[in-house]
Amino acid sequence: MQAEVLMYDGIAEMDALLTFDVLARARLMGVDVSPALVSVDGRPEVTGCYGTRFGGLRQWDADRADALLVAGGWDVDVIEASSLPAQIRAFKERAGSRLLLGGIDSGALLFGAAGLLAGRPATTYRPDFGYLAKWADVIDAHIVDDGDLVTSGSGWLAGLDLGLYLVAERLGAPHVAVEIERFIGHDRRGTVWRR
Incomplete structure (x- = not known):
């Protein structure tokens, strides 16, 4: 899996880097992820x-990426005025159905503003549930897996939880996810909701 973690001005550092760290460690442990x-x-x-x-x-590359992982950041009132949601939509359209979208915490709001969540279940940072409800069917769970869309809404550690979920469930390496949990001193938490 080629997993591209989108970085942009105003991103919540920890959300993006925790997911990247889990996937990078999984790669070092032999999992087929870049x-x-x-x-x-x-x-x-x-x-x-x-x-x-x-x-x-x-530069991101829709022809190369198997997953686009997007963390939140900006204040929610800035999201819709930004060009980033339209750019994310164009990226998804170019990549097509093979592209997995991963929303890390309030990253799901960017997918919503991009028009990619209509009628779909998703989660986000709990204080943003009302905002997410403009676009998605909000599910109060740590991880919501809806096929080509996986969102994590567990607050500051959402990046860890999403990364560990992807390693265990999407990359078929639950034993590696457990080893990473032991290494970092964090066990996956909360409810996983699947369609």
């Missing part, structure tokens, strides 16, 4: 919501 930090336009550097600068990014 995580990459990417930007929409090939800009090599972005700045997170706490001012952290991330460099060495490559």
Whole structure:
């Protein structure tokens, strides 16, 4: 799996990096996954919501990616005014049904603003449930798996939970997910909802 973790100005650093870290560790343990930090336009550097600068990014590639993992960040009132949702929609349309979308915490709101959640179940950061309800059928669960859309809404550790879920369930390596849990001192938590 080529898993592209989208980075953009204002991203919640921990959400994106925790998912990337779990997938990178799984790769080191022999799982067939290649995580990459990417930007929409090939800009090599972005700045997170706490001012952290991330460099060495490559341009996202809908022809290469098997998964696009998107964390939240910006205040919710900025999301719809941004060009990012339209760019995410175009990426999904180009990649087609083979592309797995992973919403890390409030990353699901970007999918909603992109028009990718209509009539679909999803979860997000609990305080944003009302906002997500504009676009999706909100499910109060840690992980919501709806085929080519998986969302995680467990707060600050959503990135860990989504990464571990992908390793165990989508990459077929539950034994590796357990080893990573032991290594990082975090067990997957909460309810998984599947259609």
